[in-house]
Amino acid sequence: MMGGAMGNYPVSAGWGGKILSYAEAQSYIQYGDTHGVADAKANSVTFTGSDVVINLVAVQPGYQDQTFELHGLTNPTIIVPHGANVQFNLLNMDYGNNMEHTAVITTTPPPYPYMSMMYLGPPQVPPMPELPWRSGDDAKTAQYAALGESFIASASDEYWYVCPAPQHAEEGMYGKFIVH
Numbered sequence: 001m002m003g004g005a006m007g008n009y010p011v012s013a014g015w016g017g018k019i020l021s022y023a024e025a026q027s028y029i030q031y032g033d034t035h036g037v038a039d040a041k042a043n044s045v046t047f048t049g050s051d052v053v054i055n056l057v058a059v060q061p062g063y064q065d066q067t068f069e070l071h072g073l074t075n076p077t078i079i080v081p082h083g084a085n086v087q088f089n090l091l092n093m094d095y096g097n098n099m100e101h102t103a104v105i106t107t108t109p110p111p112y113p114y115m116s117m118m119y120l121g122p123p124q125v126p127p128m129p130e131l132p133w134r135s136g137d138d139a140k141t142a143q144y145a146a147l148g149e150s151f152i153a154s155a156s157d158e159y160w161y162v163c164p165a166p167q168h169a170e171e172g173m174y175g176k177f178i179v180h
């Protein structure tokens with residue numbers, strides 16, 4: 001775990017992960033939207049090949065609270081090939097007290113309780129720390145926390161990516177993650 005990353009504060013220089021400008025956040029989203037194939041009807045994004053990069057966003061401006069975005073879809077099902085090397089990135093664009101977010105990959109299906117952390121059981125990959133919310137209310141001048149981790153999708157199964165912050169998963173901040 002990166003130093004001092006857990007907590008209740010907006011992104012600041014002390015945050016142990018990456019800090020992106022609004023322009024960099026837009027590049028991050030654009031990159032995410034050009035990797036993998038989105039199916040809006042199925043609300044899914046399917047990746048192929050042995051190297052997969054997922055640029056997931058927590059609460060992209062213009063989207064609902066307590067959701068993840070990828071390819072402009074809300075909480076899409078993410079499908080990756082068995083054996084792929086997965087670079088799983090998260091950018092938190094949310095703003096406001098307690099609007100830190102992260103994503104844990106679990107085999108525990110919804111619905112999730114208010115305090116989901118323990119309920120989720122042991123994570124399938126080492127969990128990332130919570131990403132603090134953006135530095136200010138003005139989206140264009142704010143700075144954003146980003147973080148990533150990589151893992152091998154070594155076991156075919158149906159998983160869920162879930163935000164373990166209190167109440168977030170209960171309110172719907174999760175999506176399906178399929179390895180096949």
Ligand SMILES: [Cu+2]
Pocket residue numbers: 066100101102163164165168169173
């Ligand atoms: Cu969250």
